[in-house]
Amino acid sequence: MLIRSSNSSFDHAVTSEITPREVFESRRSLLQNMALGAAGLSLAGWAARDARAQMKGPGVLPALAAVPSSVPGAQTMDKPTAYKDATSYNNFYEFGTDKSDPARYAHTLKTTPWTVEVEGLVKKPGRYGLEDLMKWGAMEERIYRLRCVEGWSMVIPWIGYPLAELIKRVEPQGNAKFVEFITLADEKTMPGVRGGSLDWPYVEGLRMDEAMHPLTLLAFGMYGEVLPKQNGAPLRLVVPWKYGFKSAKSLVKIRFVDKKPTSSWTKAAQQEYGFYSNVNPLVDHPRWSQATERRIGEDGLLAKKRKTLMFNGYEPQVGQLYAGMDLKKNY
Amino acid sequence: MRDWLRTRTAWWTLLALGLLPLAWLLWRTAADQLGANPAEALIRATGDWTLRGLCLTLVVTPLRVVLGWPELLRFRRLLGLLTFGYACQHLLCYTGFDMGFDWADIAHDIPKRPFVLVGSLAFVLLSALAATSWNGAIRRLGARRWQALHRSVYAVAVLAILHFWWMRAGKHNFGEVWVYGLILAALLGWRIWRRWQQQ
Numbered sequence: 001m002l003i004r005s006s007n008s009s010f011d012h013a014v015t016s017e018i019t020p021r022e023v024f025e026s027r028r029s030l031l032q033n034m035a036l037g038a039a040g041l042s043l044a045g046w047a048a049r050d051a052r053a054q055m056k057g058p059g060v061l062p063a064l065a066a067v068p069s070s071v072p073g074a075q076t077m078d079k080p081t082a083y084k085d086a087t088s089y090n091n092f093y094e095f096g097t098d099k100s101d102p103a104r105y106a107h108t109l110k111t112t113p114w115t116v117e118v119e120g121l122v123k124k125p126g127r128y129g130l131e132d133l134m135k136w137g138a139m140e141e142r143i144y145r146l147r148c149v150e151g152w153s154m155v156i157p158w159i160g161y162p163l164a165e166l167i168k169r170v171e172p173q174g175n176a177k178f179v180e181f182i183t184l185a186d187e188k189t190m191p192g193v194r195g196g197s198l199d200w201p202y203v204e205g206l207r208m209d210e211a212m213h214p215l216t217l218l219a220f221g222m223y224g225e226v227l228p229k230q231n232g233a234p235l236r237l238v239v240p241w242k243y244g245f246k247s248a249k250s251l252v253k254i255r256f257v258d259k260k261p262t263s264s265w266t267k268a269a270q271q272e273y274g275f276y277s278n279v280n281p282l283v284d285h286p287r288w289s290q291a292t293e294r295r296i297g298e299d300g301l302l303a304k305k306r307k308t309l310m311f312n313g314y315e316p317q318v319g320q321l322y323a324g325m326d327l328k329k330n331y
Numbered sequence: 332m333r334d335w336l337r338t339r340t341a342w343w344t345l346l347a348l349g350l351l352p353l354a355w356l357l358w359r360t361a362a363d364q365l366g367a368n369p370a371e372a373l374i375r376a377t378g379d380w381t382l383r384g385l386c387l388t389l390v391v392t393p394l395r396v397v398l399g400w401p402e403l404l405r406f407r408r409l410l411g412l413l414t415f416g417y418a419c420q421h422l423l424c425y426t427g428f429d430m431g432f433d434w435a436d437i438a439h440d441i442p443k444r445p446f447v448l449v450g451s452l453a454f455v456l457l458s459a460l461a462a463t464s465w466n467g468a469i470r471r472l473g474a475r476r477w478q479a480l481h482r483s484v485y486a487v488a489v490l491a492i493l494h495f496w497w498m499r500a501g502k503h504n505f506g507e508v509w510v511y512g513l514i515l516a517a518l519l520g521w522r523i524w525r526r527w528q529q530q
Contacts, residue, residue, distance in 0.1 A: 084367075085366075085367035088366065088367060089366060089367030089368060097502055097504040097506075099367075099368075100366065152368060152371075197502070197503045197504060198503070268503060272501070284443060287443065287444055287501055288440070288443055288444050289436075289439065289440060289443055294368065294370065296367045296368055297367065300369075301360075301369055301370055301373075301428050302427070302428070302431075303431075304431040304433070305431065
Protein backbone atom coordinates (compact mmCIF):
# COMPACT_ATOMS: atom_id res chain seq x y z
CA MET A 1 0.00 0.00 0.00
CA LEU A 2 1.21 3.42 -0.85
CA ILE A 3 1.40 5.82 2.03
CA ARG A 4 1.14 9.42 1.03
CA SER A 5 2.38 12.11 3.29
CA SER A 6 0.47 15.32 3.40
CA ASN A 7 3.26 16.90 1.54
CA SER A 8 3.49 14.59 -1.45
CA SER A 9 0.60 16.05 -3.39
CA PHE A 10 2.71 19.11 -3.93
CA ASP A 11 6.29 18.86 -5.10
CA HIS A 12 8.26 21.92 -4.24
CA ALA A 13 9.73 23.58 -7.26
CA VAL A 14 13.47 23.80 -7.53
CA THR A 15 14.56 27.43 -7.93
CA SER A 16 15.93 26.69 -11.36
CA GLU A 17 12.48 25.54 -12.46
CA ILE A 18 10.69 28.75 -11.53
CA THR A 19 9.93 30.75 -14.61
CA PRO A 20 11.45 34.17 -14.29
CA ARG A 21 8.83 36.91 -14.19
CA GLU A 22 10.05 38.66 -17.35
CA VAL A 23 9.87 35.42 -19.31
CA PHE A 24 6.38 34.70 -17.98
CA GLU A 25 5.28 38.16 -18.98
CA SER A 26 6.80 37.90 -22.41
CA ARG A 27 5.42 34.42 -23.11
CA ARG A 28 3.32 35.66 -25.98
CA SER A 29 6.29 37.01 -27.89
CA LEU A 30 8.21 33.91 -26.84
CA LEU A 31 5.56 31.74 -28.47
CA GLN A 32 5.65 33.94 -31.53
CA ASN A 33 9.39 33.59 -31.69
CA MET A 34 9.12 29.83 -31.32
CA ALA A 35 6.63 29.68 -34.16
CA LEU A 36 8.88 31.86 -36.26
CA GLY A 37 11.82 29.71 -35.27
CA ALA A 38 10.02 26.57 -36.39
CA ALA A 39 9.16 28.19 -39.68
CA GLY A 40 12.71 29.41 -39.93
CA LEU A 41 14.04 25.92 -39.30
CA SER A 42 11.91 24.42 -42.04
CA LEU A 43 12.99 27.23 -44.32
CA ALA A 44 16.59 26.58 -43.35
CA GLY A 45 16.06 22.94 -44.24
CA TRP A 46 14.72 24.00 -47.59
CA ALA A 47 17.65 26.33 -48.12
CA ALA A 48 20.02 23.58 -47.01
CA ARG A 49 18.98 21.44 -49.97
CA ASP A 50 21.38 23.53 -51.96
CA ALA A 51 24.09 23.03 -49.38
CA ARG A 52 23.48 19.28 -49.32
CA ALA A 53 23.71 19.15 -53.09
CA GLN A 54 27.03 20.99 -52.72
CA MET A 55 28.27 18.26 -50.44
CA LYS A 56 28.13 15.47 -53.00
CA GLY A 57 30.86 14.71 -55.48
CA PRO A 58 30.08 14.00 -59.13
CA GLY A 59 29.99 10.24 -58.50
CA VAL A 60 33.08 9.40 -60.53
CA LEU A 61 35.01 8.09 -57.53
CA PRO A 62 33.74 5.29 -55.23
CA ALA A 63 31.31 6.46 -52.56
CA LEU A 64 32.43 6.39 -48.94
CA ALA A 65 29.64 6.02 -46.38
CA ALA A 66 29.77 8.14 -43.23
CA VAL A 67 27.50 9.56 -40.55
CA PRO A 68 27.47 13.27 -39.70
CA SER A 69 29.90 13.92 -36.87
CA SER A 70 28.55 15.15 -33.55
CA VAL A 71 31.89 16.42 -32.27
CA PRO A 72 31.62 20.11 -31.31
CA GLY A 73 32.94 22.24 -34.14
CA ALA A 74 32.73 19.49 -36.74
CA GLN A 75 29.67 20.87 -38.52
CA THR A 76 30.31 24.41 -39.64
CA MET A 77 27.27 26.21 -41.03
CA ASP A 78 29.38 27.84 -43.77
CA LYS A 79 28.42 26.88 -47.28
CA PRO A 80 30.63 24.07 -48.64
CA THR A 81 32.92 24.96 -51.50
CA ALA A 82 31.96 23.60 -54.92
CA TYR A 83 33.57 20.20 -55.56
CA LYS A 84 35.03 21.52 -58.81
CA ASP A 85 36.86 24.34 -57.00
CA ALA A 86 38.02 22.07 -54.18
CA THR A 87 39.52 19.64 -56.70
CA SER A 88 41.05 22.09 -59.18
CA TYR A 89 42.72 24.64 -56.90
CA ASN A 90 45.21 22.77 -54.76
CA ASN A 91 48.63 23.08 -53.25
CA PHE A 92 50.30 19.69 -53.59
CA TYR A 93 53.88 20.50 -54.55
CA GLU A 94 54.72 16.89 -55.31
CA PHE A 95 52.76 17.49 -58.51
CA GLY A 96 53.96 21.03 -59.21
CA THR A 97 53.84 24.45 -57.62
CA ASP A 98 50.97 25.86 -59.66
CA LYS A 99 47.58 25.35 -58.07
CA SER A 100 46.23 23.78 -61.25
CA ASP A 101 49.13 21.29 -61.42
CA PRO A 102 47.77 18.69 -58.95
CA ALA A 103 44.48 18.30 -60.85
CA ARG A 104 46.48 17.99 -64.06
CA TYR A 105 49.20 15.60 -62.98
CA ALA A 106 48.04 13.66 -59.91
CA HIS A 107 46.35 10.97 -62.02
CA THR A 108 49.69 9.13 -62.08
CA LEU A 109 49.59 8.58 -58.31
CA LYS A 110 49.16 4.89 -57.51
CA THR A 111 46.97 4.51 -54.44
CA THR A 112 46.58 0.71 -54.42
CA PRO A 113 48.14 -1.11 -52.73
CA TRP A 114 48.82 1.44 -49.99
CA THR A 115 50.38 0.94 -46.60
CA VAL A 116 51.19 3.24 -43.73
CA GLU A 117 54.18 2.49 -41.57
CA VAL A 118 53.78 3.25 -37.88
CA GLU A 119 57.12 3.50 -36.12
CA GLY A 120 59.10 5.16 -33.36
CA LEU A 121 58.10 5.31 -29.71
CA VAL A 122 55.09 3.08 -30.03
CA LYS A 123 54.12 -0.31 -28.61
CA LYS A 124 52.53 -1.63 -31.78
CA PRO A 125 54.71 -0.53 -34.68
CA GLY A 126 54.09 -2.06 -38.07
CA ARG A 127 53.09 -1.63 -41.64
CA TYR A 128 49.34 -1.39 -41.92
CA GLY A 129 47.30 -1.76 -45.10
CA LEU A 130 44.79 0.89 -46.13
CA GLU A 131 41.88 -1.58 -45.89
CA ASP A 132 42.75 -2.29 -42.24
CA LEU A 133 43.28 1.37 -41.39
CA MET A 134 39.86 2.22 -42.79
CA LYS A 135 38.29 -0.14 -40.26
CA TRP A 136 40.02 1.36 -37.23
CA GLY A 137 37.36 4.01 -36.69
CA ALA A 138 33.78 4.80 -37.63
CA MET A 139 33.67 7.06 -40.68
CA GLU A 140 32.24 10.48 -39.88
CA GLU A 141 31.43 13.41 -42.12
CA ARG A 142 32.87 16.69 -40.87
CA ILE A 143 32.43 20.06 -42.50
CA TYR A 144 35.57 22.05 -41.78
CA ARG A 145 36.83 25.44 -42.83
CA LEU A 146 40.22 25.20 -44.53
CA ARG A 147 42.43 28.29 -44.39
CA CYS A 148 45.50 28.39 -46.60
CA VAL A 149 48.51 30.39 -45.45
CA GLU A 150 48.30 32.21 -48.80
CA GLY A 151 45.11 33.99 -47.75
CA TRP A 152 42.29 31.95 -49.25
CA SER A 153 39.86 29.53 -47.68
CA MET A 154 37.38 26.79 -48.51
CA VAL A 155 34.78 24.73 -46.67
CA ILE A 156 35.19 21.00 -47.18
CA PRO A 157 32.98 18.08 -46.10
CA TRP A 158 35.65 15.55 -45.16
CA ILE A 159 35.12 11.88 -44.34
CA GLY A 160 37.31 10.11 -41.85
CA TYR A 161 37.78 9.35 -38.18
CA PRO A 162 39.68 11.09 -35.41
CA LEU A 163 43.43 10.52 -35.61
CA ALA A 164 43.17 9.76 -31.87
CA GLU A 165 41.54 6.41 -32.75
CA LEU A 166 44.65 5.33 -34.65
CA ILE A 167 46.98 6.66 -31.97
CA LYS A 168 45.16 4.77 -29.21
CA ARG A 169 45.28 1.58 -31.23
CA VAL A 170 49.04 1.63 -31.81
CA GLU A 171 49.69 2.63 -28.17
CA PRO A 172 52.40 5.29 -28.03
CA GLN A 173 55.00 4.96 -25.29
CA GLY A 174 55.05 7.41 -22.42
CA ASN A 175 57.97 9.37 -23.83
CA ALA A 176 56.30 10.01 -27.18
CA LYS A 177 55.67 13.76 -27.18
CA PHE A 178 55.18 14.49 -30.88
CA VAL A 179 53.80 12.77 -33.95
CA GLU A 180 55.62 13.12 -37.25
CA PHE A 181 53.84 12.59 -40.55
CA ILE A 182 55.77 11.60 -43.64
CA THR A 183 54.10 11.67 -47.03
CA LEU A 184 54.78 9.88 -50.29
CA ALA A 185 57.70 11.12 -52.39
CA ASP A 186 57.85 9.01 -55.52
CA GLU A 187 59.96 10.47 -58.32
CA LYS A 188 58.35 8.16 -60.87
CA THR A 189 54.78 9.30 -60.32
CA MET A 190 55.26 12.78 -58.85
CA PRO A 191 56.80 15.33 -61.25
CA GLY A 192 57.26 17.94 -58.51
CA VAL A 193 59.53 15.63 -56.50
CA ARG A 194 61.96 15.65 -59.43
CA GLY A 195 61.79 19.45 -59.45
CA GLY A 196 62.97 19.87 -55.91
CA SER A 197 61.14 22.98 -54.67
CA LEU A 198 61.17 21.45 -51.18
CA ASP A 199 63.26 18.87 -49.38
CA TRP A 200 61.35 15.62 -50.05
CA PRO A 201 59.62 13.75 -48.57
CA TYR A 202 57.19 16.26 -47.15
CA VAL A 203 57.21 16.13 -43.38
CA GLU A 204 54.73 17.57 -40.92
CA GLY A 205 54.33 17.27 -37.18
CA LEU A 206 51.93 17.79 -34.30
CA ARG A 207 52.30 17.90 -30.57
CA MET A 208 50.76 14.77 -29.01
CA ASP A 209 47.82 16.68 -27.51
CA GLU A 210 47.14 18.34 -30.86
CA ALA A 211 47.25 14.98 -32.59
CA MET A 212 44.87 13.52 -29.98
CA HIS A 213 42.43 16.44 -30.22
CA PRO A 214 38.94 15.28 -31.30
CA LEU A 215 38.95 17.72 -34.23
CA THR A 216 42.16 16.29 -35.74
CA LEU A 217 40.91 14.07 -38.52
CA LEU A 218 42.44 11.23 -40.46
CA ALA A 219 40.55 11.71 -43.72
CA PHE A 220 39.89 9.09 -46.37
CA GLY A 221 37.23 10.92 -48.35
CA MET A 222 35.41 14.13 -49.11
CA TYR A 223 32.07 15.09 -50.63
CA GLY A 224 30.72 11.58 -49.98
CA GLU A 225 33.45 9.88 -51.98
CA VAL A 226 36.99 8.64 -51.50
CA LEU A 227 39.65 11.36 -51.71
CA PRO A 228 40.56 12.51 -55.21
CA LYS A 229 44.27 12.08 -55.90
CA GLN A 230 44.95 15.81 -56.06
CA ASN A 231 43.49 16.19 -52.57
CA GLY A 232 45.84 13.68 -50.97
CA ALA A 233 44.47 10.20 -51.66
CA PRO A 234 44.19 7.70 -50.19
CA LEU A 235 44.52 9.17 -46.70
CA ARG A 236 45.57 12.50 -45.28
CA LEU A 237 45.59 14.58 -42.18
CA VAL A 238 43.10 17.42 -41.61
CA VAL A 239 43.84 19.89 -38.83
CA PRO A 240 41.21 22.59 -39.29
CA TRP A 241 42.62 25.24 -36.95
CA LYS A 242 46.04 25.30 -38.62
CA TYR A 243 47.09 26.63 -42.00
CA GLY A 244 46.41 24.10 -44.73
CA PHE A 245 50.01 23.00 -45.26
CA LYS A 246 49.97 21.34 -41.81
CA SER A 247 47.37 18.87 -43.11
CA ALA A 248 49.79 16.50 -44.84
CA LYS A 249 48.51 14.54 -47.84
CA SER A 250 49.04 10.94 -49.02
CA LEU A 251 50.53 9.71 -45.74
CA VAL A 252 52.95 6.79 -45.81
CA LYS A 253 54.55 6.98 -42.39
CA ILE A 254 53.46 8.03 -38.90
CA ARG A 255 56.31 8.25 -36.44
CA PHE A 256 56.08 8.83 -32.70
CA VAL A 257 59.00 10.86 -31.38
CA ASP A 258 60.18 12.63 -28.24
CA LYS A 259 61.61 15.72 -29.98
CA LYS A 260 59.77 18.35 -31.99
CA PRO A 261 59.92 17.31 -35.66
CA THR A 262 61.02 19.85 -38.27
CA SER A 263 58.28 20.42 -40.84
CA SER A 264 59.28 20.75 -44.48
CA TRP A 265 58.18 24.37 -44.66
CA THR A 266 60.00 25.25 -41.45
CA LYS A 267 63.10 23.72 -42.97
CA ALA A 268 62.64 25.75 -46.16
CA ALA A 269 62.02 29.09 -44.41
CA GLN A 270 62.25 28.97 -40.64
CA GLN A 271 61.37 32.62 -40.05
CA GLU A 272 58.21 32.29 -42.16
CA TYR A 273 56.69 28.96 -41.22
CA GLY A 274 56.69 27.90 -37.60
CA PHE A 275 55.97 24.51 -36.10
CA TYR A 276 52.53 25.50 -34.83
CA SER A 277 51.24 27.50 -37.81
CA ASN A 278 47.89 28.03 -36.11
CA VAL A 279 45.52 30.25 -38.06
CA ASN A 280 45.92 33.61 -36.34
CA PRO A 281 44.73 36.93 -37.79
CA LEU A 282 46.85 38.83 -35.25
CA VAL A 283 50.16 37.30 -36.28
CA ASP A 284 51.07 38.25 -39.82
CA HIS A 285 53.16 36.10 -42.06
CA PRO A 286 56.45 38.04 -42.47
CA ARG A 287 55.54 38.67 -46.07
CA TRP A 288 51.82 39.37 -45.92
CA SER A 289 48.88 40.08 -43.64
CA GLN A 290 46.84 37.19 -42.26
CA ALA A 291 43.95 39.38 -41.12
CA THR A 292 41.65 38.56 -44.02
CA GLU A 293 40.95 35.76 -46.44
CA ARG A 294 39.12 35.17 -49.69
CA ARG A 295 36.54 32.37 -49.54
CA ILE A 296 36.89 30.50 -52.81
CA GLY A 297 33.70 30.52 -54.88
CA GLU A 298 31.91 32.95 -52.57
CA ASP A 299 33.86 36.15 -52.22
CA GLY A 300 33.48 37.30 -55.81
CA LEU A 301 35.69 39.67 -57.73
CA LEU A 302 34.27 42.81 -56.17
CA ALA A 303 33.51 41.47 -52.68
CA LYS A 304 35.76 42.49 -49.83
CA LYS A 305 37.76 39.69 -48.32
CA ARG A 306 36.37 38.32 -45.07
CA LYS A 307 38.02 38.56 -41.67
CA THR A 308 40.08 35.57 -40.64
CA LEU A 309 39.00 34.05 -37.33
CA MET A 310 41.29 33.13 -34.44
CA PHE A 311 42.25 29.45 -34.80
CA ASN A 312 40.15 29.55 -37.96
CA GLY A 313 37.04 29.81 -35.80
CA TYR A 314 37.89 26.74 -33.69
CA GLU A 315 39.06 28.73 -30.68
CA PRO A 316 36.34 27.37 -28.35
CA GLN A 317 37.51 23.83 -29.11
CA VAL A 318 41.29 24.25 -29.32
CA GLY A 319 42.14 27.49 -27.52
CA GLN A 320 43.03 25.68 -24.30
CA LEU A 321 45.78 23.71 -26.07
CA TYR A 322 47.76 26.94 -26.26
CA ALA A 323 46.78 28.56 -22.96
CA GLY A 324 49.61 30.73 -21.66
CA MET A 325 51.67 30.39 -24.82
CA ASP A 326 53.03 33.44 -26.62
CA LEU A 327 51.49 32.86 -30.04
CA LYS A 328 53.65 35.57 -31.60
CA LYS A 329 56.75 33.62 -30.66
CA ASN A 330 55.23 30.20 -31.25
CA TYR A 331 53.85 30.99 -34.69
CA MET B 332 57.68 41.68 -95.49
CA ARG B 333 59.59 44.88 -94.94
CA ASP B 334 57.25 46.73 -97.29
CA TRP B 335 54.29 45.45 -95.36
CA LEU B 336 55.83 46.57 -92.07
CA ARG B 337 55.69 50.12 -93.35
CA THR B 338 51.93 50.02 -93.95
CA ARG B 339 49.26 51.33 -91.60
CA THR B 340 47.72 47.85 -91.66
CA ALA B 341 50.83 46.48 -89.96
CA TRP B 342 50.47 49.00 -87.14
CA TRP B 343 46.78 48.23 -86.68
CA THR B 344 47.48 44.52 -86.83
CA LEU B 345 49.98 44.82 -84.01
CA LEU B 346 47.50 46.86 -81.97
CA ALA B 347 44.82 44.22 -82.50
CA LEU B 348 47.26 41.45 -81.54
CA GLY B 349 48.29 43.42 -78.48
CA LEU B 350 44.69 43.70 -77.33
CA LEU B 351 43.98 40.00 -77.83
CA PRO B 352 45.17 39.01 -74.31
CA LEU B 353 42.87 41.65 -72.83
CA ALA B 354 39.94 40.38 -74.89
CA TRP B 355 40.75 36.82 -73.87
CA LEU B 356 40.85 37.80 -70.18
CA LEU B 357 37.59 39.74 -70.43
CA TRP B 358 35.92 36.82 -72.14
CA ARG B 359 37.19 34.36 -69.55
CA THR B 360 35.98 36.65 -66.77
CA ALA B 361 32.53 36.96 -68.31
CA ALA B 362 32.30 33.21 -68.95
CA ASP B 363 33.50 32.35 -65.42
CA GLN B 364 36.50 30.53 -66.88
CA LEU B 365 39.12 31.95 -64.52
CA GLY B 366 39.11 29.00 -62.14
CA ALA B 367 38.50 28.89 -58.41
CA ASN B 368 40.15 32.22 -57.62
CA PRO B 369 39.31 34.71 -60.39
CA ALA B 370 40.90 37.70 -58.63
CA GLU B 371 44.24 35.92 -58.30
CA ALA B 372 44.02 34.65 -61.88
CA LEU B 373 43.45 38.19 -63.20
CA ILE B 374 46.23 39.73 -61.12
CA ARG B 375 48.68 37.10 -62.30
CA ALA B 376 47.61 37.13 -65.94
CA THR B 377 47.85 40.93 -66.23
CA GLY B 378 51.25 40.83 -64.51
CA ASP B 379 52.46 38.13 -66.89
CA TRP B 380 51.33 40.16 -69.90
CA THR B 381 53.06 43.27 -68.57
CA LEU B 382 56.30 41.30 -68.36
CA ARG B 383 55.83 39.88 -71.84
CA GLY B 384 55.07 43.35 -73.17
CA LEU B 385 58.23 44.66 -71.56
CA CYS B 386 60.31 41.92 -73.19
CA LEU B 387 58.73 42.60 -76.59
CA THR B 388 59.28 46.35 -76.29
CA LEU B 389 62.92 45.82 -75.40
CA VAL B 390 63.47 43.36 -78.25
CA VAL B 391 62.61 46.00 -80.89
CA THR B 392 65.96 47.79 -80.88
CA PRO B 393 68.18 44.68 -80.95
CA LEU B 394 66.07 43.26 -83.77
CA ARG B 395 66.20 46.52 -85.67
CA VAL B 396 69.97 46.70 -85.41
CA VAL B 397 70.74 43.03 -85.98
CA LEU B 398 68.38 42.71 -88.95
CA GLY B 399 69.08 46.20 -90.19
CA TRP B 400 65.33 46.91 -90.41
CA PRO B 401 64.81 50.53 -89.29
CA GLU B 402 61.05 50.31 -89.92
CA LEU B 403 60.71 48.20 -86.77
CA LEU B 404 61.15 51.38 -84.72
CA ARG B 405 57.57 52.35 -85.60
CA PHE B 406 56.28 49.63 -83.30
CA ARG B 407 58.33 50.42 -80.22
CA ARG B 408 56.02 53.13 -78.89
CA LEU B 409 52.91 51.03 -79.51
CA LEU B 410 54.44 48.07 -77.69
CA GLY B 411 55.52 50.32 -74.83
CA LEU B 412 52.05 51.78 -74.46
CA LEU B 413 50.44 48.34 -74.61
CA THR B 414 52.81 47.27 -71.84
CA PHE B 415 51.75 50.30 -69.83
CA GLY B 416 48.11 49.37 -70.49
CA TYR B 417 48.65 45.89 -69.01
CA ALA B 418 50.55 47.41 -66.08
CA CYS B 419 47.52 49.66 -65.41
CA GLN B 420 45.21 46.64 -65.43
CA HIS B 421 47.62 44.79 -63.14
CA LEU B 422 47.58 47.66 -60.67
CA LEU B 423 43.80 48.01 -60.93
CA CYS B 424 43.34 44.28 -60.28
CA TYR B 425 45.57 44.49 -57.21
CA THR B 426 43.94 47.59 -55.68
CA GLY B 427 40.43 46.55 -56.65
CA PHE B 428 40.14 42.78 -56.56
CA ASP B 429 42.83 42.01 -54.00
CA MET B 430 42.46 44.99 -51.67
CA GLY B 431 38.87 46.11 -52.39
CA PHE B 432 40.05 49.72 -52.93
CA ASP B 433 40.67 49.98 -49.19
CA TRP B 434 43.51 52.49 -49.09
CA ALA B 435 44.24 51.92 -45.41
CA ASP B 436 44.65 48.20 -46.12
CA ILE B 437 46.86 48.99 -49.10
CA ALA B 438 49.04 51.29 -46.99
CA HIS B 439 49.38 48.46 -44.48
CA ASP B 440 50.08 45.93 -47.22
CA ILE B 441 52.93 47.75 -48.96
CA PRO B 442 55.52 47.54 -46.15
CA LYS B 443 54.34 43.96 -45.45
CA ARG B 444 54.96 42.94 -49.00
CA PRO B 445 57.95 44.87 -50.34
CA PHE B 446 57.42 43.36 -53.77
CA VAL B 447 54.27 45.50 -53.95
CA LEU B 448 56.43 48.56 -53.30
CA VAL B 449 58.90 47.50 -55.98
CA GLY B 450 56.04 46.96 -58.42
CA SER B 451 54.57 50.38 -57.59
CA LEU B 452 57.94 51.98 -58.21
CA ALA B 453 58.19 50.31 -61.60
CA PHE B 454 54.69 51.53 -62.36
CA VAL B 455 55.54 55.15 -61.48
CA LEU B 456 58.52 55.05 -63.82
CA LEU B 457 56.46 53.42 -66.55
CA SER B 458 53.80 56.13 -66.18
CA ALA B 459 56.42 58.82 -66.70
CA LEU B 460 57.47 57.09 -69.91
CA ALA B 461 53.90 56.72 -71.10
CA ALA B 462 53.17 60.37 -70.29
CA THR B 463 56.12 61.48 -72.43
CA SER B 464 55.55 59.04 -75.25
CA TRP B 465 54.01 61.48 -77.75
CA ASN B 466 55.98 63.40 -80.38
CA GLY B 467 55.37 66.76 -78.72
CA ALA B 468 57.03 65.53 -75.54
CA ILE B 469 60.19 64.67 -77.44
CA ARG B 470 60.23 68.18 -78.90
CA ARG B 471 59.59 69.85 -75.57
CA LEU B 472 62.10 67.80 -73.60
CA GLY B 473 64.68 67.80 -76.34
CA ALA B 474 65.79 64.52 -77.89
CA ARG B 475 68.75 64.08 -75.54
CA ARG B 476 66.83 64.56 -72.31
CA TRP B 477 63.92 62.52 -73.64
CA GLN B 478 66.25 59.66 -74.44
CA ALA B 479 67.86 59.88 -71.02
CA LEU B 480 64.44 59.72 -69.39
CA HIS B 481 63.36 56.80 -71.53
CA ARG B 482 66.46 54.83 -70.63
CA SER B 483 64.72 54.30 -67.28
CA VAL B 484 62.87 51.49 -69.03
CA TYR B 485 65.96 49.45 -68.12
CA ALA B 486 65.31 50.27 -64.46
CA VAL B 487 61.70 49.23 -65.00
CA ALA B 488 62.90 45.89 -66.35
CA VAL B 489 65.13 45.32 -63.31
CA LEU B 490 62.38 46.35 -60.89
CA ALA B 491 59.86 44.15 -62.69
CA ILE B 492 62.06 41.09 -62.33
CA LEU B 493 62.77 41.92 -58.69
CA HIS B 494 59.01 42.27 -58.14
CA PHE B 495 58.37 38.92 -59.79
CA TRP B 496 61.23 37.17 -58.00
CA TRP B 497 60.16 38.49 -54.61
CA MET B 498 56.57 37.47 -55.21
CA ARG B 499 57.61 33.94 -56.10
CA ALA B 500 60.20 33.70 -53.30
CA GLY B 501 57.47 32.73 -50.83
CA LYS B 502 57.18 29.39 -52.57
CA HIS B 503 60.72 28.96 -53.90
CA ASN B 504 59.09 28.86 -57.29
CA PHE B 505 61.62 30.55 -59.53
CA GLY B 506 61.22 28.65 -62.82
CA GLU B 507 59.39 31.41 -64.67
CA VAL B 508 61.37 34.13 -62.94
CA TRP B 509 64.48 32.62 -64.51
CA VAL B 510 62.90 32.59 -67.95
CA TYR B 511 61.90 36.24 -67.87
CA GLY B 512 65.05 37.22 -66.01
CA LEU B 513 67.29 35.61 -68.61
CA ILE B 514 65.38 37.16 -71.50
CA LEU B 515 65.58 40.64 -69.99
CA ALA B 516 69.21 40.12 -68.97
CA ALA B 517 70.06 39.14 -72.54
CA LEU B 518 68.26 42.21 -73.90
CA LEU B 519 70.00 44.56 -71.48
CA GLY B 520 73.30 42.72 -71.88
CA TRP B 521 73.15 43.15 -75.64
CA ARG B 522 72.85 46.93 -75.16
CA ILE B 523 75.82 47.06 -72.81
CA TRP B 524 77.86 44.93 -75.19
CA ARG B 525 76.96 47.18 -78.13
CA ARG B 526 77.88 50.32 -76.22
CA TRP B 527 81.19 48.77 -75.28
CA GLN B 528 81.79 47.83 -78.94
CA GLN B 529 81.07 51.33 -80.10
CA GLN B 530 83.60 52.91 -77.77
